[in-house]
Amino acid sequence: MKRHVTKIVSIAATVTCAIAFSPVSQSQSKTSGPTDPQIVGIVETANAMDIDYAKLAMSKSKNKEVREFAEQMERDHSTLQKSVQGLASKLGVTPADSGTEASLKAESRGTKAKLDGLKGKAFNKAYIDNEIAFHKQVIDATNSVLIPNAKNQELKGALKQAVPLFQGHLEHAQNVAASLENSHASASGSSY
């Protein structure tokens, strides 16, 4: 089980690192960086990924805290998605494909498959650990790649305003992880 969790966390890190370190990103940052349409595409894909993970958690987990967290992720990221799509429409920006976006989609499929193979406490832990890794890397990529490369000031502002949301999700996920750890420890203690 530990190996599953480690794999999932590693995948999450890879997924999100792809935003910052994929060959496409690197070559783009050496020249002009991702374009605004590509940035919108990356943000939409990352949002969709977390919504998909949340839906999976809601269908598989029976833990109240995990389910509530997943419901919040679906709600918040759907709100953010609408906000990004509304801004893109207003600015006349059509989301564009990029190598980064393709990497994210591929990795997302892998993560979902791995999560889908788990159940019970193993699933809860893997899902929450994945959320922690995911949000850490999204915050890092947004600050170091997306914001600096956004040309449109409104888009740049929207990205900046998304950071506290991601930070809030990260801290919430860390609290849930601590709670799962405590409940696991007390359950183990009572069994002896």
Place this chain on the structure above:
Amino acid sequence: MFRGCLHLRSLTLASAVLMGALLVAVAGGALVLPAAGQTVTEPPTFSVTQHKVHVVLMVLDMKTAEFLYEPKTLVVHVGDTIEWKNKDIYQHTVTSMHGKTLNSGTIEVGKSWRYTATKAGTFPYYCTLHPNMKGTLIVR
């Protein structure tokens, strides 16, 4: 405000009792009018405390890009009411960091939650959904 109403109600009740006693005294022939130059003792006075309603906005600050309770720190008095208004596009909560003094549950977008301060103290609080959103309520 609510307490103020209670005070007023008490005052009205006290006045009624006083008037009733006066009527009984008159009916019994025991009323003695003050003579000229005699000091008349004023009836006791009652203070009416006006409690305030304070508003705290829950927002995403555009300039600093952070979730905020605005004002971040609020000083009130016992009996005052605080109303937290969710002006953000995300749900939030008002939850004590220690103890259970503040426990709003989820405050939907566009909705509010009210709390009347009943005890003095400093109450740090946060949003359980976005724990990076923090505020402090000081009750004196």
